[in-house]
Amino acid sequence: MRGKKRRPIVANFWHLIPMLLVAALVFNGCTALEEARQRREKRLLEERNASSLMLKTPKSEIDPDNITEDGLFGKSDHYTIKFAEDLQQLPAFDEIDEREEFILGALGYMESLYDAMHELFGFHPEHKIHVTLHDTFRDSRLGAFTTTQYRRGMINGRYVKSIEGISMDFPMQMYEKHGVRAHELTHAFTNIYYIPVWFSEGIAVLIQTEYAKGGLHRKYDSLKADARIDINGKNELENWGGHTENSPLTQWRYRYAYTLVAELWERYGADFYIKVFELMEADGLHQQLEDLMPTSILVYYLSEAAGEDLVPFFRKLYFNDVRQLTKADIIRYVEGLNQNRRQSNQNRRRR
Numbered sequence: 001m002r003g004k005k006r007r008p009i010v011a012n013f014w015h016l017i018p019m020l021l022v023a024a025l026v027f028n029g030c031t032a033l034e035e036a037r038q039r040r041e042k043r044l045l046e047e048r049n050a051s052s053l054m055l056k057t058p059k060s061e062i063d064p065d066n067i068t069e070d071g072l073f074g075k076s077d078h079y080t081i082k083f084a085e086d087l088q089q090l091p092a093f094d095e096i097d098e099r100e101e102f103i104l105g106a107l108g109y110m111e112s113l114y115d116a117m118h119e120l121f122g123f124h125p126e127h128k129i130h131v132t133l134h135d136t137f138r139d140s141r142l143g144a145f146t147t148t149q150y151r152r153g154m155i156n157g158r159y160v161k162s163i164e165g166i167s168m169d170f171p172m173q174m175y176e177k178h179g180v181r182a183h184e185l186t187h188a189f190t191n192i193y194y195i196p197v198w199f200s201e202g203i204a205v206l207i208q209t210e211y212a213k214g215g216l217h218r219k220y221d222s223l224k225a226d227a228r229i230d231i232n233g234k235n236e237l238e239n240w241g242g243h244t245e246n247s248p249l250t251q252w253r254y255r256y257a258y259t260l261v262a263e264l265w266e267r268y269g270a271d272f273y274i275k276v277f278e279l280m281e282a283d284g285l286h287q288q289l290e291d292l293m294p295t296s297i298l299v300y301y302l303s304e305a306a307g308e309d310l311v312p313f314f315r316k317l318y319f320n321d322v323r324q325l326t327k328a329d330i331i332r333y334v335e336g337l338n339q340n341r342r343q344s345n346q347n348r349r350r351r
C-alpha cells in the first residue's frame with residue numbers, strides 16, 4: 001500500500017475547498033502523559049535505546065542549508081522542527097551552534113524513525129509533521145502531544161473529512177525519551193484513519209513498548225479481571241476523553257488499552273494491524289464518518305482482518321455497545337448521515 005492513492009472523492013474535494021468546507025477542527029490524538037518517574041527507569045530506558053533498531057542512518061540526508069541562520073528552525077523530507085521561545089533561554093540552547101547541531105541530529109533521528117514506521121505500517125501520512133520543542137508545554141514538562149488538524153464539510157452532497165496538518169509538541173524532557181517519540185509518531189501515522197481514542201493509544205503504547213523498547217506501561221494479567229466498569233456496566237475504556245483527560249483512570253486506560261491491543265496482535269500475528277489499516281484504506285469509509293470511528297465499525301475491520309467475528313470477544317470485556325456489522329450496515333449508516341446533513345443544510349437555507 002505504499003504510494004497511497006487518493007480516492008477520487010478526495011481529489012474533487014481539494015478543488016472545491018473554498019466553496020464547500022464548513023469547518024476546520026482540531027482533533028487531537030494524544031497525550032503521552034507520564035508521571036515524573038524515578039531516575040532508574042530513565043536510565044533503563046536509555047540503555048535499551050542504545051541498542052534500538054531505530055537508530056539507523058536515515059534514507060534521506062539532512063541538508064544543513066535547510067536550517068535557518070538563527071538556528072531556530074529546520075526542515076527535512078517529512079518534518080519541520082522549531083525551538084519555542086522558552087527553550088531558547090536555556091543555557092543548553094542559547095547559542096546558534098548548539099541549536100543547529102541539535103536540529104541536525106533531531107531531524108536525522110526523526111527521519112530514521114519515520115522510515116522504520118513507514119516500513120512497519122506500509123503507509124505514511126501525506127502531510128509534513130511540524131515539530132515544536134519547548135521547555136514546558138501547557139505548563140508541564142510531562143506531556144507530549146500529537147495533533148491532527150482536519151477539515152470537514154459537504155462535497156457534492158456527501159460528508160467528508162480530510163487531514164489539513166499534523167503537529168507535535170514536545171517538552172524537551174519528553175522529546176529526549178525514545179519511547180515517547182515512537183509513541184507520538186505512531187499517532188501521526190494511525191490518526192489519519194480517525195480511530196477511537198482507546199485504539200489509538202493502545203497501538204501507540206504497543207509500538208512504544210514492543211517495537212521501540214521504550215515503554216513505561218505494563219500489561220495487565222487478565223483483560224477480564226482487570227477491566228474497570230462504569231456505572232452503566234460498560235468498559236471504562238470507551239469513556240476515554242482523549243488528550244486533555246486527567247483522571248484517576250488515565251494510567252489504567254493506557255495499560256488496559258495496551259493489554260487489549262497486544263492480545264489481538266499476539267493472537268493474529270505481527271501484520272494484523274497492517275491488514276486492519278489496509279482494509280480501512282480500501283473502503284475509504286473512515287473519511288465519511290462524523291468525528292472518530294465508533295468502536296463497532298473498528299471491530300468490523302478487526303474481525304475482517306482476523307477472519308472471525310470478534311464481537312463476542314469485545315462483549316465479554318464489557319464493550320456492551322459493540323454489535324456485529326456488515327459492510328452494508330456501515331454504508332447504510334454513512335448514507336443516513338449524508339441524508340441528514342443534506343436535509344439540515346436545506347432547512348438552514350430556507351430559514
Ligand SMILES: [Zn+2]
Pocket residue numbers: 029030031032183187200201204
Ligand atoms: Zn498517546
